[in-house]
Structures are given as C-alpha cells and as structure tokens.
Amino acid sequence: MNTTTLAAFLTVDLLLVFTPGADWAYAIAAGLRDRSVVPAVAGLIAGYAGYTLLAVAGLVVIVASSPTLLTALTVAGAGYLVWLGWGVLRRPAALAASEETMGSSRLQIMLRGVGISGLNPKALLLYFSLFPQFIDPATGWPVAAQTGLLGTLHMTACAVVYLAVGVLARTVLKTRPAAARAVTRASGTMMIVIGGVLLVERLALAG
Numbered sequence: 001m002n003t004t005t006l007a008a009f010l011t012v013d014l015l016l017v018f019t020p021g022a023d024w025a026y027a028i029a030a031g032l033r034d035r036s037v038v039p040a041v042a043g044l045i046a047g048y049a050g051y052t053l054l055a056v057a058g059l060v061v062i063v064a065s066s067p068t069l070l071t072a073l074t075v076a077g078a079g080y081l082v083w084l085g086w087g088v089l090r091r092p093a094a095l096a097a098s099e100e101t102m103g104s105s106r107l108q109i110m111l112r113g114v115g116i117s118g119l120n121p122k123a124l125l126l127y128f129s130l131f132p133q134f135i136d137p138a139t140g141w142p143v144a145a146q147t148g149l150l151g152t153l154h155m156t157a158c159a160v161v162y163l164a165v166g167v168l169a170r171t172v173l174k175t176r177p178a179a180a181r182a183v184t185r186a187s188g189t190m191m192i193v194i195g196g197v198l199l200v201e202r203l204a205l206a207g
Helices: 003-017 022-033 038-057 059-064 067-090 106-118 121-129 143-173 177-206
Strands: none
Touching: 003 143, 022 038, 022 106, 022 143, 022 177, 038 059, 038 106, 038 121, 038 143, 067 177
16 A cells, blocks of 8 residues: 555545534534543544444445445434434533533543444445545555554544544634534534434435
C-alpha cells in the first residue's frame, strides 16, 4: 500500500467525516452539556474500533451480505438514535451553570457514543463499500493489515474532527445560552431525523 493510495483514501474519508450526521450531533451535544467532550468522542471511536476488528476478521462481509442482520442492525440503530435525540430535546443545553454535566457518568456518556457509531449501519456500509476500493492484495501487504491501517486512519480522522466539533461548540457558544439551546435542539432533531430515515430506508428495502 503506497502513499498515493493512502492519500486518496484520506481525501475520500475526510469528505465523509466532515459531513454532519449523528456523530456530529452527539459531539455537539456533549460539548454543550458536559465538562469534557473526550468521553463522548472516545465512545464514538470505540464503536468504529469494533467495526475495524470485524473488517480485519472478515466478519463484516458476512454481516453486510445478510439482509436479516442488516435489517436488525438498522432498526436497533434507528431506534437508539430516535431515543437519544428525544432525550436531548427534552433537556436542551443550559450553559448558565458551567459545571452541570449531562447527568451521566463518563462511562455512560462513552457507552452512548459506542451505541451511536456502533449501531449505525452507515458505518458498516462505509467499511464494506469504501475499504475494498483501496485494498490491493498484489502489494504484498496482508489484506488484514491493509484493512487495519485504513480503519486506524478513519478512527484518527474521526477523533480529530469530532473533538474539534465538540470543543468549538462549547467555546463558541459558551456565552450564548440561547444559541446553545438552539444548536442542541437542532442536534437532537438531527438524530431523530437520521434514525427515521435509516428506518424507512431499511424497511423499504426489506419490503
């Protein structure tokens, strides 16, 4: 695997990572409502680490080729996003008390992040459809090693971008409580909409 291939992968991957979605919404919500965005982002990355391990083991192909598993994963992920988004809407950020947290331990915040990225079928499709385009068995690198490298690069890009998103959300909106509440509501709404779209898409395909 040469540097040209890696550069091409990073270009495509960064375009996807910079596209706002459920991960962004959770990073923004965490940035506005918790002392640190690290637990939330760590959870998101842990979910992608799970996908990377599946991809390296070759299990991702089995899951992606099973309509039943994909449907179950999508329904679970969509339901989780809707539930989490509704929770955000019920408790919009209020930065007047800077010490107020999301009302959860760091572990709970991290586990929510794992659920968002780990139950997102779009991540499975990303690993299944994007990675093979940049893997070349003829290079002499084992396919598992190439897959692991691409997964590591993706997780690194996600960590950098999501940390920046969470920190900027907190610092830029810190003195703007009304704007913070509006952004939080938008984030919660985004989670619900994404969950609904994923659910409709998968049920339509299953039908």
